[in-house]
Amino acid sequence: MSDKVVVTGIGLLTANGLNTEDVWSATLSGRSGLATISRFDADQYPARIAGEVSGFVPEQHIPGRLIPQTDHMTRMALAAAEGAVRDAKVDLTNLPEFGAGVVTAATAGGFEFGQRELENLWSKGPEHVSPYQSFAWFYAVNTGQISIRHGLKGPAGVLVGDQAGGLDAVAQARRQVRKGLELMITGGADSALCPWGWVAQLASNRISRAAEPDRAYLPFDGRACGYVPGEGAAMLVLRPAAGRDVVPAEAYGEIAGHAATFDRRSAAGTSPALRKAIEIALADASLTPGEIDVVFADGHAVRGLDDAEAAAVADVFGARRVPVTVPKTMVGRLYSAGPVLDLALALLAIRDGVIPPTVNSTPDPDHVLDLVLGEPRAQQLSTALVLARGYGGFNSAMVVKSMEG
Amino acid sequence: MPAQQVTVDDLRQVLAEVAGAPNPVDASIGADAALEDLGYDSIAVLAAVAKIERDYGVKVDEEGLPTAKRLSDLVQLIKSA
Numbered sequence: 001m002s003d004k005v006v007v008t009g010i011g012l013l014t015a016n017g018l019n020t021e022d023v024w025s026a027t028l029s030g031r032s033g034l035a036t037i038s039r040f041d042a043d044q045y046p047a048r049i050a051g052e053v054s055g056f057v058p059e060q061h062i063p064g065r066l067i068p069q070t071d072h073m074t075r076m077a078l079a080a081a082e083g084a085v086r087d088a089k090v091d092l093t094n095l096p097e098f099g100a101g102v103v104t105a106a107t108a109g110g111f112e113f114g115q116r117e118l119e120n121l122w123s124k125g126p127e128h129v130s131p132y133q134s135f136a137w138f139y140a141v142n143t144g145q146i147s148i149r150h151g152l153k154g155p156a157g158v159l160v161g162d163q164a165g166g167l168d169a170v171a172q173a174r175r176q177v178r179k180g181l182e183l184m185i186t187g188g189a190d191s192a193l194c195p196w197g198w199v200a201q202l203a204s205n206r207i208s209r210a211a212e213p214d215r216a217y218l219p220f221d222g223r224a225c226g227y228v229p230g231e232g233a234a235m236l237v238l239r240p241a242a243g244r245d246v247v248p249a250e251a252y253g254e255i256a257g258h259a260a261t262f263d264r265r266s267a268a269g270t271s272p273a274l275r276k277a278i279e280i281a282l283a284d285a286s287l288t289p290g291e292i293d294v295v296f297a298d299g300h301a302v303r304g305l306d307d308a309e310a311a312a313v314a315d316v317f318g319a320r321r322v323p324v325t326v327p328k329t330m331v332g333r334l335y336s337a338g339p340v341l342d343l344a345l346a347l348l349a350i351r352d353g354v355i356p357p358t359v360n361s362t363p364d365p366d367h368v369l370d371l372v373l374g375e376p377r378a379q380q381l382s383t384a385l386v387l388a389r390g391y392g393g394f395n396s397a398m399v400v401k402s403m404e405g
Numbered sequence: 406m407p408a409q410q411v412t413v414d415d416l417r418q419v420l421a422e423v424a425g426a427p428n429p430v431d432a433s434i435g436a437d438a439a440l441e442d443l444g445y446d447s448i449a450v451l452a453a454v455a456k457i458e459r460d461y462g463v464k465v466d467e468e469g470l471p472t473a474k475r476l477s478d479l480v481q482l483i484k485s486a
Contacts, residue, residue: 065425065444068452127459130423131451 009088009237051230051332071110077189101154111197162390188336191231219299230332257285
């Protein structure tokens with residue numbers, strides 16, 4: 001029996017689209033969602049560009065009773081999870097009682113909710129703090145709310161590893177399916193676009209301070225000046241290829257390989273650990289570098305980090321030997337949701353035979369990476385590698401593969 | 406308004422405000438509707454009681470909260486605060 005774990009449902013919510021097909025068509029046409037922050041008055045802050053989700057009406061996606069107890073990022077998580085379940089065309093009530101679970105990743109928690117309640121605490125007193133603060137700002141809250149909403153009584157968990165955590169959550173969901181689970185909902189959701197969350201992000205010194213949205217996030221470009229934070233949610237439904245009612249031919253593809261590594265302190269700024277993650281993920285997928293058709297890069301747009309990533313990719317694949325893209329240039333870094341969005345885009349790229357572009361960046365023509373710039377590139381694809389790095393030294397790599405592959 | 410005059414409708418309003426709209430239940434049940442059936446768990450009750458305590462300047466007996474299963478039970482508890 002096959003132990004393949006396949007993706008049967010995708011749910012996305014980003015600054016350039018409120019559902020999967022909208023995000024995909026916006027991404028192929030290079031439509032950016034980066035703009036000056038509107039959620040709060042950012043004039044007095046050194047950085048002012050973000051990838052805000054606009055036009056999202058939570059009441060259309062979740063019951064009214066969940067509104068007072070959820071942060072914005074949890075509402076997006078619930079909407080994306082619902083989209084993924086719908087896309088998977090699965091009747092959850094048909095699964096064994098403990099046969100389905102949830103594992104998500106989180107980077108920030110519910111900052112907007114937390115800021116409001118902490119303001120209540122300091123300005124009015126403890127009796128004015130919502131009791132929902134007890135869980136609404138936790139890392140684990142999205143996993144909990146998704147499992148309650150969909151009645152999933154199987155294993156539940158949360159991983160925290162900044163951007164890399166998104167891939168690690170999907171890997172953990174794959175482990176659970178391999179252990180016998182019929183279905184896992186997995187992915188990430190993050191948003192910290194309130195003054196408190198914004199200041200917390202600024203502390204990393206990696207946030208772009210550019211004033212113009214189309215000059216703000218330029219990975220692998222000599223003008224790289226840091227990244228633009230985004231917000232959003234990306235959720236997947238994972239099933240065993242041999243599972244109940246699963247039609248493998250209808251799946252988006254297989255989660256074929258994964259590896260996570262951690263950087264040691266290094267004066268040189270190089271990242272042998274990122275290269276190692278790529279190599280182990282390829283080995284886990286039983287693929288050689290020559291069999292990878294496209295790389296979705298982490299693309300921090302921080303000089304040293306870009307150089308290290310470009311070197312790691314060139315070391316494994318050879319200089320300009322594999323197409324590389326950073327579609328997150330259109331929506332910003334979504335933290336835990338970022339690489340899950342990339343996984344989804346990679347699977348859609350395989351489905352449609354087209355690599356989504358990197359926008360705004362213009363690296364030197366002799367750059368060591370073959371970046372797909374400006375326009376999508378039509379190409380038959382059966383495999384993709386997604387890279388993600390997290391603040392503090394997390395590296396994660398994941399390989400997806402078409403069902404025919 | 407003193408807490409003694411709090412009605413079931415007042416409580417419904419506070420619950421909806423702090424914990425969201427209730428699940429639909431048979432309207433004929435009225436004040437005897439179970440908090441659980443309305444979709445309000447213990448945290449929702451805590452949130453509502455905290456607001457009533459602030460608004461009316463009273464202190465509701467917390468020991469009695471776990472046994473308040475229906476809207477009418479909770480109103481009784483508030484009135485005796």
